[in-house]
Structures are given as structure tokens and as C-alpha cells.
Amino acid sequence: MSLSKLKKGDMVMVLAGKDKGKSGKILSVIPEKNRITIEKVNIIKKHKRPDQKTKGGIVEKEAFIHISNAGLLCNKCNKAVRIQSKKLDDGKKIRICSKCKEVI
Numbered sequence: 001m002s003l004s005k006l007k008k009g010d011m012v013m014v015l016a017g018k019d020k021g022k023s024g025k026i027l028s029v030i031p032e033k034n035r036i037t038i039e040k041v042n043i044i045k046k047h048k049r050p051d052q053k054t055k056g057g058i059v060e061k062e063a064f065i066h067i068s069n070a071g072l073l074c075n076k077c078n079k080a081v082r083i084q085s086k087k088l089d090d091g092k093k094i095r096i097c098s099k100c101k102e103v104i
């Protein structure tokens with residue numbers, strides 16, 4: 001799957017690693033590095049020093065995963081699926097599930 005097909009806000013499923021099988025929304029994308037963060041996936045704990053605004057302590061945060069470890073989720077199939085892109089008559093491009101042909 002090419003990166004251009006995944007964007008912020010898409011629902012994806014994790015395909016590899018410790019969070020395999022989890023799904024969530026893409027929070028951010030770094031196209032140059034092929035990396036994304038997904039809501040509640042690959043959580044890391046960071047020790048934060050107190051500063052003037054916050055008390056510090058341990059904060060949990062989503063770490064980046066490689067884009068090839070996630071697949072776009074089809075709500076109908078309820079799993080990560082291959083995506084096809086389809087050009088509509090008006091020239092607009094849409095993404096559809098290659099299995100059930102549902103628009104994603």
C-alpha cells in the first residue's frame with residue numbers, strides 16, 4: 001500500500017509488533033519517513049521533567065510505527081484490507097476495499 005493512501009484520521013489496524021490486531025485512528029503522518037502514530041497504539045512512557053507549566057512525572061504517548069505495519073481498516077470486513085482506488089466520472093478519486101468494494 002502506498003503511503004499516499006493513508007492519511008490523518010483514517011482508521012487502521014496494526015499488522016505487526018506488540019500491538020498487532022489493535023485498531024485506531026491515525027494521529028499523525030510523517031511521509032518522508034513512512035511513519036505514523038495511531039491512537040492508543042505503541043504507547044511509550046516518558047519521564048517528563050517538571051517545568052513552569054506542569055508538574056512532570058510519567059506521561060504516556062503514542063510512538064511512531066512504520067507505515068508498512070498498519071493497514072487501512074474496512075468497517076464492513078472488520079479487518080485490514082487491500083485498497084483499490086477508483087476514479088469517479090467527475091474525476092474525483094475514492095478508495096474502495098478490494099474485497100467488499102465498500103468505499104473507505
Ligand SMILES: [Zn+2]
Pocket residue numbers: 074075076077078081097098099100101102
Ligand atoms: Zn471490505
